[in-house]
Amino acid sequence: MKKSRKPIAHRNVARRDPALASLQREKVLERDGYRCAVETWQPLIGWLVCGLEHRLETAHVFRRHKCGDAIYDPDVAVTACKWCRDIIDCRCHPNHFGTARFPSEALDRAQACVRRYEAEREKNGRAVVKLKERSK
Helix, strand or coil, X not given: CCCCCCCCCCCCCCCCCHHHHHHHHHHHHHHCCCCCCCEEEECCCEEEECCCCCCEEEEECCCHHHHXXXXXXXXXXXXXXXXXXXXXXXXXXXXXXXXXXXXXXHHHHHHHHHHHHHHXXXXXXXXXXXXXXXXX
């Protein structure tokens, strides 16, 4: 007996505007000096900035759905190499061991940016998804 195929439900999600996304990417790469700005753990040394200059991507510090209207603001993103981005997004190969994190100044900058947009939305009487407080 043949299985019936149900149509895949499309999510009610607004797709990213490619022009705004590429503009954000260029601003973030320029701000970070075209180097990976993610901190990685080095066993004998501690936390160090990765600093790789190839296979660069931009990564949102907070998930995009938590950024609200700040999604295209360069302050909510950081330059990351492919390796660090895979570690941060938990999609690295099992043979890759390592720990990576966003620098604290990037977290503070992103949180302040999202808070500005939240305050603006509240002032205009629009719905706001509140960002949780970050423990230090």
